[in-house]
Ligand SMILES: Nc1ncnc2c1ncn2[C@@H]1O[C@H](COP(=O)(O)OP(=O)(O)OP(=O)(O)O)[C@@H](O)[C@H]1O
């Protein structure tokens with residue numbers, strides 16, 4: 001019989017859900033460092049999709065250092081500045097600590113005043129959303145700033161955890177245009193920094209499943225987040241990865257051996273916990289007799305046919321879907337670059353430029369190429385080996401997946417060539 005997670009010291013099969021603090025493997029030092037950095041900085045978490053950013057934020061939320069009061073907001077579906085203010089206000093009203101403080105504050109958005117009671121009527125507030133947003137209208141900047149400024153007088157430092165900030169900016173651009181997104185960034189700066197770039201009292205931790213630099217560049221706002229310390233989340237160290245593997249083998253009642261661990265890590269490359277979880281969720285579907293005495297052949301088969309195969313495509317599809325954000329020509333160029341690096345393993349800059357130029361067609365420039373390559377690096381697809389000046393995939397599993405689903409497309413080039421395209 002399957003034991004429940006609580007009986008097993010916290011191991012569950014997680015294939016994309018945000019891990020609870022006790023389910024995080026090996027992030028203790030990272031979290032310690034994060035709290036240390038928060039003393040004098042805001043923090044931006046950088047990592048490719050599914051590396052564990054939201055899990056870290058959840059840890060910050062549920063296990064704060066003393067003197068801090070975290071407030072978490074998932075901004076994924078926020079598409080206007082008014083919606084953002086409404087969300088922040090709701091979050092501040094939901095918590096007794098912040099609501100009590102707001103009750104004593106001198107300046108509040110007039111709409112919020114009515115809701116600062118002993119208990120918070122969340123359903124009623126939800127119902128008043130349209131009115132709230134309309135009332136706050138063009139005053140949103142001043143109203144929201146004064147609310148946050150009042151809160152700076154609280155005993156504890158508030159840590160705002162903004163997950164999916166880049167997606168929010170994307171959506172605001174899409175729905176309201178670039179100037180609305182610039183407005184947000186301008187406002188966001190004023191609540192973080194006093195004049196002369198002195199950090200104010202609150203702290204902010206931001207993350208996103210897509211990199212933020214691309215949207216900042218588009219908005220001409222690359223310098224707006226200077227007060228953020230950029231912390232990169234890496235794959236696990238070997239010992240921690242092995243511990244996760246052992247625990248999952250026990251959880252799924254798999255016959256395990258050191259040989260299997262060795263092959264598993266050879267197949268996956270750098271141990272990203274998400275891929276380990278995915279791998280085990282697939283191994284667990286083998287027939288019981290094979291699960292009891294797994295072989296390295298089982299592992300290789302599961303990797304090639306399941307992890308890289310159609311069954312898991314939706315788990316990994318975001319690595320190609322997200323390139324849509326680049327726009328049609330740049331997306332095509334990015335695909336051509338990734339196909340080439342996947343096929344050849346290591347490719348020099350000049351030959352990638354050639355791939356980019358052909359795929360992009362009209363309007364291809366060196367600057368445009370540099371932008372695409374920079375994005376592919378910050379989004380952690382590829383990495384430059386400075387010794388050889390060659391690009392290669394950062395993760396073996398990603399290269400294998402890319403090769404499987406996006407093999408080099410000589411045929412397409414042939415047709416394009418016949419039509420006389422570049
Ligand atoms: N420290 C960890 N220990 C164990 N598993 C982890 C850890 N971090 C992440 N995971 C695995 O990765 C998955 C995704 O975690 P999380 O949602 O925190 O990542 P994310 O970086 O926020 O992803 P996204 O970019 O999609 O928002 C989890 O479901 C789990 O399988």
Ligand SMILES: [Mg+2]
Nearest residue numbers: 053054163209
């Ligand atoms: Mg996340």
